[in-house]
Amino acid sequence: MVYEFDSEIKMLEGKMKWKVVYFPYSVKELFNTNGRVTIQIIVDGHEFDHTLLPSKNGHYFVYNEFIRRAVHKELGDKLHVILKQSENSRNIVLPDYLTKNLKIIRCWIHF
Numbered sequence: 802m803v804y805e806f807d808s809e810i811k812m813l814e815g816k817m818k819w820k821v822v823y824f825p826y827s828v829k830e831l832f833n834t835n836g837r838v839t840i841q842i843i844v845d846g847h848e849f850d851h852t853l854l855p856s857k858n859g860h861y862f863v864y865n866e867f868i869r870r871a872v873h874k875e876l877g878d879k880l881h882v883i884l885k886q887s888e889n890s891r892n893i894v895l896p897d898y899l900t901k902n903l904k905i906i907r908c909w910i911h912f
Contacts, residue, residue: 847871
């Protein structure tokens with residue numbers, strides 16, 4: 802199922818000073834969970850893999866640097882979001898320099 806909505810970029814309440822976008826529907830009703838939900842989103846025409854996170858004010862996704870650089874909007878601006886639950890598992894791709902350094906560390910630990 803695909804969910805389409807407009808939402809304002811807000812500050813997350815509490816200790817974490819993140820800019821976030823709240824999901825305007827019940828995650829419990831739609832995805833049968835109160836926890837995290839892996840999602841795919843299109844924000845103002847730009848695609849991202851992301852995660853809905855729970856809070857006392859409902860679920861949200863973080864308006865991170867990748868999204869900000871793509872859409873060029875700030876706190877208080879409205880975004881057009883198309884969201885669906887991700888059915889694919891995510892693969893983490895490490896840069897070559899990290900892979901090389903991890904192999905060196907692994908060899909050093911076993912020495």
